[in-house]
Amino acid sequence: MRVEIWSDIACPWCYIGKARFEKGLAAFAHRDEVEVVHRSFELDPSRAKHDTAPVVEMLAKKYGRTLDEARAMEEHVASNARSEGLGYRTEGRDHGSTFDIHRLLHLARARGRQDELLDLAYRANFAEERSVFDAEVLVDLAAEAGLDADEARAVLTDEDAYADDVRTDEREAAELGATGVPFFVLDRRYGVSGGQPAEVFTQALEQAWQGRAITPIGAAAGACDADGSCEVPQA
Amino acid sequence: MRVEIWSDIACPWCYIGKARFEKGLAAFAHRDEVEVVHRSFELDPSRAKHDTAPVVEMLAKKYGRTLDEARAMEEHVASNARSEGLGYRTEGRDHGSTFDIHRLLHLARARGRQDELLDLAYRANFAEERSVFDAEVLVDLAAEAGLDADEARAVLTDEDAYADDVRTDEREAAELGATGVPFFVLDRRYGVSGGQPAEVFTQALEQAWQGRAITPIGAAAGACDADGSCEVPQA
DSSP states (O other): OEEEEEEOTTOHHHHHHHHHHHHHHHTSTTGGGOEEEEEEOOSSTTSOTTOOEEHHHHHHHHHTOOHHHHHHHHHHHHHHHHHTTOOOOOSSOEEOOOHHHHHHHHHHHHTTOHHHHHHHHHIIIIISSOOTTSHHHHHHHHHHTTOOHHHHHHHHHSTTTTHHHHHHHHHHHHHTTOOEESEEEETTTEEEESSOOHHHHHHHHHHHHHTOOOEEOSOOOSEEETTSOEEOOOO | OEEEEEEOTTOHHHHHHHHHHHHHHHTSTTGGGOEEEEEEOOSSTTSOTTOOEEHHHHHHHHHTOOHHHHHHHHHHHHHHHHHTTOOOOOSSOEEOOOHHHHHHHHHHHHTTOHHHHHHHHHIIIIISSOOTTSHHHHHHHHHHTTOOHHHHHHHHHSTTTTHHHHHHHHHHHHHTTOOEESEEEETTTEEEESSOOHHHHHHHHHHHHHTOOOEEOSOOOSEEETTSOEEOOOO
16 A cells, blocks of 8 residues: 655644654554655745745744744644654744755655655754755755765755656645645545544555455456466457 | 556566557656556466476466467467567577566666666567576666666575565555456556557546545644645634
């Protein structure tokens, strides 16, 4: 079974949702037969590359609240994160363009290190004093995830590298009806939106597992059977 | 959209079916949004590693036919292959264990060279005087496909390398109801068996494309919307 997770590194519910999904997956009997792929989704796709701003200020401006009210919103999210055992800073964190991080996550996927890099990037962004909007921090995270630092730097420098992969993921999310993230798609058949409780993920995995029937298309045609015989069916 | 193709290098209908699928895919409007993954299926899983036999003799024995009758069976398959522009030898080809080739195809997948290696292996087996049951031929094919020859040799030497991936593919084929190959699965939702005409593949791709609706599971939960807002829905 295959689970695709659309998320953005700047999305706290994606950070929390990933932990809850993994807890739900751990309780699923067929967990070893589940392949997880992370896909790109930018919450703020029009944001310029170097345009960063403190999260609390961005929230206050966006929702027309005071800084104290914005901090309270962040505290609410932080309490959800902490209840999952995740670190969460409510001050000093920046908001910015995540396009480059998504490109790097595609390189990591090609090298079999996507999950490692995503976990490190979430931790850097939400729990540590490291800016994921700084290219050198991203190179360090890539190296920590087991990627080649020079290759990571080359991808970050070449703005076209994996750019189409990011855009393809985003177009697919829209086609599948995603209006936000995290968005979990099981075998392209069932969808789970948001940072649901772990039990919901386990239940969704069980439902998708049971619903894996394949609808056949086409009449009989030349094939080789499991007994090794290869013949053309008679019309 | 994702198409998974279960096949065996020793299966002539897989060789023919791949060409027909690719022709069908070329006629599909959203072909650039289709990801193709090749999965393992052994027609003769109990065959020992070095136990090879001429195909025509194997066919005669299997079906209780004369060698001439077995040759006629092969000629029939060959005419189907040739009508797709594929080379096909009916003499001198061996039958044997394909387990090592499947392991190598998994390495190729990890390195982004799976389709290249599969095409080269099919051509070597069906159209050329090269035995895919010879490890050195496999190393050469891997190098031609753009893999590192030393890495390919190391995988072939280590009998555990990618062995679980082959077995997982085979278990999944059984779970999905495959009784033979080629077996094409579109988004884990639709299945096409056998080397169907190209038009059937185009039609199946169109049907799967239209049927991509996702069934939602779970109530509203904390999420970040595409407008960038991250809030918890009120109960």
